Amino acid sequence: MNTTVARLTVRGLLGRRRALILLAVPVLLLAVSLAARSSGNDKHDLAVSVLGQLGLxxxxxxxxxxxxxxxxxxxxxxxxxxYLLAKPLPRWKITTTKLAVAVGASWVFAALPMLVAGLIIYGTKDNLALGYTVGAMAAGAAYSALFLLLGVVTRHAVVAGLGYALVWESLVGNYVKGAKTLSIQQWGLSVAEAVAADGVLTATVALGLALALLVGVASIATILASAKLAGLTLTSDE
Structure with a gap:
């Protein structure tokens, strides 16, 4: 990890407009959690709906x-x-440093608010809040690597990523049984199930397979992103 690259990446990531978008995610989750807590409905069902469906x-x-x-x-x-590629730095180090910043940001702006939201709705009972938090950390790392790869290979990364996140993860991965095995969300849910108390959560993907797929996707995406970055030429067209 290169500290200079990390510092510049954090500065660019937390620009004024993007910072507002990043803050909107935890604010929305916490607002929904507070509203759900006062609704009087079953706390377990509320936690699964808010943390699982909306959050994860x-x-x-x-x-x-x-x-x-x-x-x-x-x-x-x-x-x-x-300017960055002109520096005497291995391309893999640039990629892994930027990925570390992305993963750290996902944990701060997504996983940590998941923990707070879980505590608001369900408290510390059954390790439910902790389970969803760890699941969000695992899924967030895989998402960060996958979308970092998209950012390197296509100029339409946001459009492609939105299609994947909203169509595949939110719709297909939730409701099509066979597709759940190929859903990062479901892999994160398997991790959450393992951390929470027995019987509190139900995942469709076995923990061993989920962990292997999480590590595999993150590793392959990072390797491919490094390889693509190594192929970029030092011209203004890039």
């Missing part, structure tokens, strides 16, 4: 898209990436 199913992938593409896509689009 929608807000975590969207935030992963924002930070994953945000750490590199704008530099490629405006051509400023050439």
């Amino acid at each position: 199913g929608t807000l975590v992938p969207i935030l992963g898209l924002i930070v994953g593409t945000g750490v590199i896509a704008h530099e490629i689009d405006d051509g400023s990436i050439v």
Whole structure:
């Protein structure tokens, strides 16, 4: 990890407009959690709906898209990436540093608010809040790597990522049984189930398979992004 690259990446990621978008995700989740707590409905069902469907199913992938593409896509689009590529740094180190920033941002703006929202709705009972938090951390890391790759390989990363996050993860991955095995959300849910007390959560993907797929997707996406970055030439057209 290169501290200079990390500092510049954080500065670019937390620009005024993008910072407001990042803050909107936890604010929305916490607002919904407070409203759900006062609704008087079953707390377990509320927690599963808010943390599982809204949080892990929608807000975590969207935030992963924002930070994953945000750490590199704008530099490629405006051509400023050439100044970074001109430095005597291995391309893999640039990629992994930017990924570390993206993962850290996803944990701060998604996983941590998941914990707070879970405590608001359900407290510490059955490790439900902790389970969803750890699940969001695992899924957030995979989303960050996947969307970082999209940011490197296409200028339409946000559009492609939104299609994946909203169509595949939020719709297909939730309701089509066979597709659940290929859903990062479902892999994160498997991790959440393992952390929570027995019988509190139900996942369709076995924990061992989920962990292997999470690590595999993150690793392959990082390797491919590094390889693509290594192929970029130092011209303003890039």
